[in-house]
Amino acid sequence: MSKPKMTYFKYRGRGELSRLVMAAAGKELEQNIVDVPSWLKIKPTTFFQRVPFIEIDGEEYHQGNAIATYLARENGLYGETNLECLMIDQVVQLKEDLLLEEIKTFVGSDEGKDQAAKDLRETVYPRIMQIFDKLIKQNPAKSGFLIGDKMTLADLAILEASQSCFQSNPRFLSSFPDLMRLREKVAAADGVRQYLATRIQRGI
Amino acid sequence: MADSEIKLVYFINQAGRAEATRLLLAAAGKKYEEVNVNLEQWLQMKPTAPCGTLPIIEIDGKRFGQSRAIASYLAREFGMFGKQNLDGLKIDQTAQVAEDFVLEFANKYYFAKDAEQKAKGAETLKKETAPKYLGFFEKYIQEEGTGFIAGSELTLGDIVVFDVCTGFLKPFVDDCLDNFPLVQALIKTVESNDNIKQYLAKKKSP
Numbered sequence: 001m002s003k004p005k006m007t008y009f010k011y012r013g014r015g016e017l018s019r020l021v022m023a024a025a026g027k028e029l030e031q032n033i034v035d036v037p038s039w040l041k042i043k044p045t046t047f048f049q050r051v052p053f054i055e056i057d058g059e060e061y062h063q064g065n066a067i068a069t070y071l072a073r074e075n076g077l078y079g080e081t082n083l084e085c086l087m088i089d090q091v092v093q094l095k096e097d098l099l100l101e102e103i104k105t106f107v108g109s110d111e112g113k114d115q116a117a118k119d120l121r122e123t124v125y126p127r128i129m130q131i132f133d134k135l136i137k138q139n140p141a142k143s144g145f146l147i148g149d150k151m152t153l154a155d156l157a158i159l160e161a162s163q164s165c166f167q168s169n170p171r172f173l174s175s176f177p178d179l180m181r182l183r184e185k186v187a188a189a190d191g192v193r194q195y196l197a198t199r200i201q202r203g204i
Numbered sequence: 205m206a207d208s209e210i211k212l213v214y215f216i217n218q219a220g221r222a223e224a225t226r227l228l229l230a231a232a233g234k235k236y237e238e239v240n241v242n243l244e245q246w247l248q249m250k251p252t253a254p255c256g257t258l259p260i261i262e263i264d265g266k267r268f269g270q271s272r273a274i275a276s277y278l279a280r281e282f283g284m285f286g287k288q289n290l291d292g293l294k295i296d297q298t299a300q301v302a303e304d305f306v307l308e309f310a311n312k313y314y315f316a317k318d319a320e321q322k323a324k325g326a327e328t329l330k331k332e333t334a335p336k337y338l339g340f341f342e343k344y345i346q347e348e349g350t351g352f353i354a355g356s357e358l359t360l361g362d363i364v365v366f367d368v369c370t371g372f373l374k375p376f377v378d379d380c381l382d383n384f385p386l387v388q389a390l391i392k393t394v395e396s397n398d399n400i401k402q403y404l405a406k407k408k409s410p
Binding site: 047048056061062063065066067069070074082083085086087089090092093094097100127128131 | 300
């Protein structure tokens with residue numbers, strides 16, 4: 001596979017998981033970062049007119065989670081059994097559910113944004129962070145990772161899924177010690193560590 | 205998987221987010237138990253649901269949530285996830301685009317605040333949203349050049365397209381389907397699969 005190129009905004013959003021996968025894999029992902037005006041200019045020239053999209057050997061593919069999963073499979077960061085893959089996909093899709101709620105704090109009326117922030121604080125973050133924490137605890141290997149004793153796409157997804165929550169209220173996450181330990185483990189992993197060191201903080 | 209015991213939990217009388225999984229299980233000829241719940245029963249179950257939502261699948265007693273994850277897992281078990289990683293990307297892409305369509309349906313119609321909004325939402329879904337998404341599917345099939353979403357045999361990608369066009373989104377898709385010949389042809393192909401034919405016949409007269 002020749003070097004893939006991803007086009008996306010500067011935000012984490014639906015592109016960050018792919019960036020984390022390639023960082024963890026020690027592989028280069030060429031980034032084409034666009035702002036909204038320049039995206040709107042090139043949008044009609046793209047096949048599917050959506051971001052993020054990735055170009056692999058001249059072909060264009062979209063859907064952020066599909067891309068991240070593909071890159072994880074290419075680089076040994078997916079499950080080894082089908083059941084492990086299901087456990088990973090479950091987490092990635094839970095992350096997507098969460099992102100949809102978080103996006104409501106960035107778009108729409110001020111009232112809507114305030115309500116969304118309240119919902120996140122009072123119900124959504126507690127519910128979802130608890131699910132992540134429980135899943136990590138359930139790993140019989142007790143490695144601190146979600147599956148077995150090595151890092152997979154699921155761990156990168158949990159790091160990313162809890163990032164906005166961590167940025168807005170780090171103390172809240174301390175009530176989920178296994179989740180916090182996983183965040184530290186993943187952030188310290190080779191490749192991820194160096195990537196995070198130079199990453200600019202974004203709200204979403 | 206041949207010996208695994210599968211239990212699928214979902215709402216009573218709803219295709220919704222379980223139908224793609226049912227179609228997959230049917231195509232694979234895999235027997236399973238279905239547990240249907242009403243809203244009250246679901247609310248009691250919810251606190252212990254793995255992801256807080258339905259459907260739930262139980263595989264030899266282990267429970268998992270997230271309908272797209274469940275469908276992908278089963279597709280891989282049944283050899284319906286393509287032959288190479290790029291096929292997987294095409295199938296995931298299709299499933300996640302379908303998910304975007306479901307979300308637009310939810311935002312514009314299902315959660316509309318009154319009858320007027322609902323009516324407006326339905327119009328938008330029929331005139332703009334459905335053509336947009338069917339347009340994606342049409343392009344995927346065209347690109348692949350085999351009549352299928354990925355490779356040259358039935359995969360989860362094809363089942364997803366079939367489910368979008370014939371499941372709970374059907375009322376919004378019917379008007380524009382004629383403009384997408386490759387999608388129409390794929391629907392006929394899926395329908396002609398023996399196992400799926402049987403499943404659909406049973407649904408009509410249980």
